[in-house]
Amino acid sequence: MDSKRELTSVDLAALVGELGTYEGAKVDKAYLYGDDLVRLKMRDFDRGRLELILEVGEVKRAHTVAPERVPDAPGRPPQFAMMLRNRLSGADFAGVEQYEFDRILEFVFERDDGTTRIIVELFGQGNVAVTDGEYEVIDCLETVRLKSRTVVPGSRYEFPDTRTNPLTVSREAFDHEMDDSDTDVVRTLATQLNFGGLYAEEVCTRAGVEKGLDIDDADDDVYDRIYEAIERLALDIRNGNFEPRLYFEGDDGDEADGDDESEGTDAGDGPVVDVTPFPLEEHADLPAEGYDSFLSALDDYFFRLELAEEEEPDPTDQRPDFESEIAKHERIIEQQQGAIEGFEQEAEQLRERAELLYAEYGLVDEILSTVQGAREQDRAWDEIRERFEEGADRGIAAAEAVIDVDGSEGTVTVDLDGERIELVADRGVEQNADRLYTEAKRVEDKKEGALAAIENTREDLEDAKRRRDEWEAKDAASDDEDEADDEGPNRDWLADPSIPIRENEPWFDRFRWFHTSDDYLVIGGRNADQNEEIVKKYLEPGDKVLHTQAHGGPVTVLKATDPSEASSSDIELPESSIEEAAQFAVSYASVWKDGRYAGDVYAVDADQVSKTPESGEYLEKGGFAIRGDRTYYRDTPVGAAVGIQCEPYTRVIGGPPSAIEDRTETTIELEPGQYAQADTAKRLYRRFRERFEDESFVRKIASPDRIQHFMPPGGSRIKEE
Structure with a gap:
């Protein structure tokens, strides 16, 4: 008997009642694992920490889990998880409902700023x-x-x-559905009445009706018994009359006691096959274990199912799990780096807002003076807001800049050049600007603390790697020829059932990057800040700088040497590497985003690039000045591919197809198309999972979020799809 991997409609109907007892719990944080598992961390004031799992992949489930069973938090949260955190942090869980009798749950969360609904589809391909x-x-x-x-x-x-x-079906509607069928009773219940196979058989058994009875031979007595069995089932669900059971695979020829689900026996030693909100007569011959709640039964069932599907460890292999330790430190470093980048961006944004106040000094001073004057005349905040609204209707610039007036906080929110800035109404322009500068300094202090923490984590990471290398060096002497061959270049990674994770964290990983066919590194900025950083910090003599002729694209640098090596202007970069860098520059620019298939790219030497503008000119952030002749690569075709590398490290890489094909075990080529970047990343993720025998390997190192990291901006599609 195959183990159940998806919750049924009956399961969800029973589940809703128990989940509803947690109404009022507050959401702390949201996580996304891969592309199909959402975790909501909440606090219930009576029962403490609450973990809710919503999985819509090959396994489809929704239930609470014990805190000690939740997976480790993933690395840097993807956009979907950040969106959930922004909308749900501090929100109250207001309830959950099942849509009709479908396998759809609707979770409702309330916060002062609005309602958020999470709709979980536990059918088909699944969706949240x-x-x-x-x-x-x-x-x-x-x-x-x-x-x-x-x-x-x-x-x-x-x-x-x-x-x-x-x-909830009426007797009249029930008779109509049964009469409208042209098959047997059990199939009619499964399809016309939407019970599904198992519960259609259970209803027949409880009603004492032969499952294979042709619908034409079913009389009023049969209809009566079936409808009564359905009503009893519905009544148990509505009233919460549950006796949850976990069912296990039974030994051939053995039968469980029919009156007490094998509690106290060895029922729990076999593989789990089903979990139900009440005992089923259809499972009477299976060993079973009783539970106090359906939620706890579901938690235990899926936990045991996951354990059973994991590969048994080799008892002769006593090697410490260095990979897990290293992966843990790398995850922490990734989280710390994300925090540092967040602090940098927040501090920069605060300073820019302060500078905007001075740039629009007259306008801001007029707004603050107006509010202060009105308050001195004891005007109500609502009246002040209305006066600003009236002024905006008349086209008064100061009034048009006011977005909100909050009397409870004594603040006025203004829009200056697209930036929303909250002003303390009883302070002047200088005081408000100083407040923003002070806040920026406080954020930068937090960054310094994070930098110190990341150095400690790096030391722990290096220590783990050192111990791993020492173990492997000691173990290498005992490796025989066959093992060496198995780990060699002829290893079939796609068919390997268990691929070890070997990750590293190169200094350039946060930029766009790839290695050319000639093994030269190419890096590009993801935004204006990174463009600025690359030119100021990483551009060295001998490097080539490439950029699209069209506006909007990364600063692309073809590195002649690594930053740790002595730079040299004597290195002659291969033309093939320059052409691949040109294709990279045009593919990750507005050319691709606009749906075009080619564009012009120019290349210059590093010493032709300057951050100092000509007299009377201005360079915006991320911009640079070029002096001297440029070499043009006209009509450079776009081209991008994403692949999975297994040696020497396990990771996703991307870039021009010619550059990455020989570095990956499998590659998927892209072209400009109609699908959003996130949607295409999910398509690639599913393709990669289909290609590897070890699907868990793909889930760990090639999540849609990591794939998206290497994709061009804008719409895409799989080439020749």
């Missing part, structure tokens, strides 16, 4: 859609574009067509 209170989709794990329904960000969420709910 996040909507506002009016069901407008904020984001979703999978976009759905069908004739019958659409689920895409920015649109109204559309539920599937309504189906018959057997738990």
Whole structure:
């Protein structure tokens, strides 16, 4: 008997009641693992920490789990997880409902600034859609574009067509559905009444009706017994009359006691096959274990199922798990780096806002003086807000800049050049600017603490790597010829059932990067800040700088040497590497985003690039001045591919197809297309999982978020798809 991997509609109907007892719990944080598992960390004031798991991949489930069983937090949170955190942090869990009798759960969260609904689809390919209170989709794990329904960000969420709910069906409607069938009783219950196979058989057994009875031979007595069995089942679910059971695979020829689900026996030693909210007569011959709640039974079931599917460890291998230790430190470093980047961006944004106040001094002073004068005349805050609104209608610039007036906080929010800045109304321009500068300094102090912490973590990482290398050096002497061959270049990684994770953290990983066919490093900026950093910090004599003729693209640097090596202007870079760098520059620029297939790129030497503008000119952030002749690469074709590398490290890489094909075990080529970047990344992720025997390996090192890290901006599609 195959183990159940998806919750049924009956399971969800029973689950809703128990989950509802946690109403009022507050959300602390949200996480996304891979592209199909969402975890919500919450606090219930009566029962403490609460962990909710929503999985919509090959396993489809929704239930609470014991805190000690939650997976370690992933690295830098992807955009979907950050969106959830922004909308749910501090929100109250307001309830959960099952949509009709479908395998759809709708979780509702309330916060002062609005309602958020998380709609979990536990059927088909599975999906998690996040909507506002009016069901407008904020984001979703999978976009759905069908004739019958659409689920895409920015649109109204559309539920599937309504189906018959057997738990609320009237007798008249029940008779109609049964009469409308042309098959046997059990199939009619499974399809027309939407019970599914197992519970259709259970209803027949409880009703004492032969499963294979042709519907034409079913009389009123049969209908009566079936409808009564359905009503009893529905009544148990509505009243929460549950006796949850975990069922195990039984030994051939053995039968469990029919009156007490094998508690106290060795039932729990075999593989789990099912979990139900109450005992099933269909499982009467299976060993079973009782539980106090359906949630705890679900937690135990899926925990045991996951353990059973993990590969048994080799008892003769006593090697410490260096990879897990190293991966843990690397995850921490990634999180710390994300925090540092966040502090840098926040501090820079605060300083820019302060500078904006001075740049618009007259306008801001007029706004603050107006508010202060009105308050001195004892005018109400609501009246002040109305006066600003009236002024904006008349086209008064100062009034048009006011976005909000908050009397409870004594603040005025203004819009200056697209930046929203909150002003303390009873202070002047200088005091408000000084407050922002002070806050920026405080944030930078937090950055210094994070830098110290990351150095400690790096030391722990290096120590783990050193111990691993010492172990491997000692063990290498005992390796025989066959093992050496197995680890050699002829190893079939795609067919390998268990690929070891070997990751590293190169200094250039936060930029766009690839290695050319001639093994030269190419780096490019992801934004204006990184463009600025690359030119100021990493551009050295001998390097080539490439940029698209069209506006909007990364500063692309073809490195002649590594930053740790002595730079040299005598190195002659191969033309093939320059051409690949040119293709990289054009592919990760606005050319691709605009749906074009070629663009012009120019190349210059490092000494032709300057951050000092000509007299009377101005360089914006990320910009630079070029002096001297340029070498043009006209009509350079776009080209990008993403692949999975297994040697010497296990990781996702991307770049021009000619540069990465020989470095990866498998590659997928892209071209400009209509699919959003996140959607295409999910398509690639599924393709890679299909190609590798070890699907868990792909999940660990090639999540959609990591794949997206190497994709060109804008729409894409798989080439020749």
